[in-house]
Amino acid sequence: MDVAALAGVSKSAVSKVFNNRDGISPATRERILNAAEKLGWSPSAHAMALRGERTRTVGLVIARGPDLLTADPFFAETVAGLEQELGPAGYGLRLHLIADDQTELAVYEQLVRERRVDAFLLTDHRVGDARHALLRRLGVPALLIGRPWRGEPTACVHALExxxxxxxxxxxxxxxxxxxxxxxxxxxxxxxxxxxxxxxxxxxxxxxxxxxxxxxxxxxxxxxxxxxxxxxxxxxxxxxxxxxxxxxxxxxxxxxxxxxxxxxxxxxxxxxxxxxxxxxxxxxxxxxxxxDARQVSRAAAVRLLRLLGEPVENEPEPPTARLVVRESTGPAPERPA
The missing domain is CATH 3.40.50.2300 (Response regulator)
Structure with a gap:
């Protein structure tokens, strides 16, 4: 069953909703969005490209202040890996820093409404993260860098083990x-x-x-x-x-x-x-x-490019996490007398 059949509307009505066009009543729009979410459906990225609607930009919204980002080297490695793959493919990374997560969902909606990005990469994954349902409702491709929580259908890339x-x-x-x-x-x-x-x-x-x-x-x-x-x-x-x-x-x-x-x-x-x-x-x-945060983000960028229909070859393998033992660990001290 497709979205149009489940919502009881024509395929053209579905197209109007997911292309933000007028001529659809609020009730019908809501019925179509609910049907799409139930089916886990999003518009074909390849079809969007054929219509010439690409911005060739990937969004990355981070709900952290600048001070916290500079204190976390993992973030710099992640961005470096993304740019390493997106740039040669002709895509840019649109980064939005917001001080708190209260306005986060509104930023995603605005970027989609204004057609600023073709897809999103998600980080800082939360339990019960509302972004997954929102992006499915908006019909925008998304990929999570990190481990999914239970039952979340969003594609993901993460280090193994x-x-x-x-x-x-x-x-x-x-x-x-x-x-x-x-x-x-x-x-x-x-x-x-x-x-x-x-x-x-x-x-x-x-x-x-x-x-x-x-x-x-x-x-x-x-x-x-x-x-x-x-x-x-x-x-x-x-x-x-x-x-x-x-x-x-x-x-x-x-x-x-x-x-x-x-x-x-x-x-x-x-x-x-x-x-x-x-x-x-x-x-x-x-x-x-x-x-290896950089290798993880490189693999994520390539996977997202493929979701967008880009002919990318040689997808990097996600690295396998491992323990590296150095001098900061040693035998436990005896308990104080």
Missing amino acids: LEEAMGAAVTHLTELGHRRIAYVAGPEDRVHSRLRRLQIERTLADHDLRLRTVFDTELSGEGAARVTAELMADPERRPTAILFANDAMALTGIATAQRMGLRVPEDLSVVGHDDHPLGQWLHPRLTTVTQ
């Missing part, structure tokens, strides 16, 4: 004798925060251990410093190992612990995520989970 790599990090710590392990996560509603936490908890449960989780709503160095100081303040209760949501937070955590007179890894083991180049040069060198 991410959860397994997190499990390997936990196993590495337990084999070093650590029993008090904390996880300083990203925002609680982020899918990657949930999935990583679940994997860490499952792995710890295999060793009859429980996780102490601290959600940092900003993914920032400032937040990591504050949380690390709080976790390490009480010698009787402080963890002997901390996993951080990204390397920038992990490096800040190391610096904070050292300012408190603690040694890494003798007093505290630290594990990061994303394998930022700085982690290899600071002392101690950072143990981390690597997932």
Whole structure:
């Protein structure tokens, strides 16, 4: 069954709705949009290209302030990978930074209404993310960079075996004798925060251990410093190992612990995520989970170009995440007497 049949209208009425043309009543428009969403249907990108309606622009809307973006090296690597594939294909990346997610959906609608973009790339995926249903309703191709949540039909590209790599990090710590392990996560509603936490908890449960989780709503160095100081303040209760949501937070955590007179890894083991180049040069060198953000975004860009009907060859393979063990992890210290 197609959209027109399900909505009880003509194919030309469906075309008018998805091309933002007049002549359709609000009730009929809503019925067509509901039918399209139910069927998971969006207009053919190839057909749009034949009509000459392409902007050759891909939208990327980020609900973070500029300060938070500059503090997250993962974002720079993601943009670099996207540009590496979109540019040679004749496409530009239209980046929108918004300070909060309250106006986020309106930005997507405006870009579609004004025909500024041909498709969207989605990042910072949230549990119950409303963007998926919105973009299906608007009839715009979209691709998620990251892991999907349950039952979401949007196409996605992500590093392989991410959860397994997190499990390997936990196993590495337990084999070093650590029993008090904390996880300083990203925002609680982020899918990657949930999935990583679940994997860490499952792995710890295999060793009859429980996780102490601290959600940092900003993914920032400032937040990591504050949380690390709080976790390490009480010698009787402080963890002997901390996993951080990204390397920038992990490096800040190391610096904070050292300012408190603690040694890494003798007093505290630290594990990061994303394998930022700085982690290899600071002392101690950072143990981390690597997932090659640039390679992931290159693969995502090529996959999206194919969704748009572009004749792209040699799609990069998504990388496989893995644990990289360096000097920031060591044997667990003995409990204070």
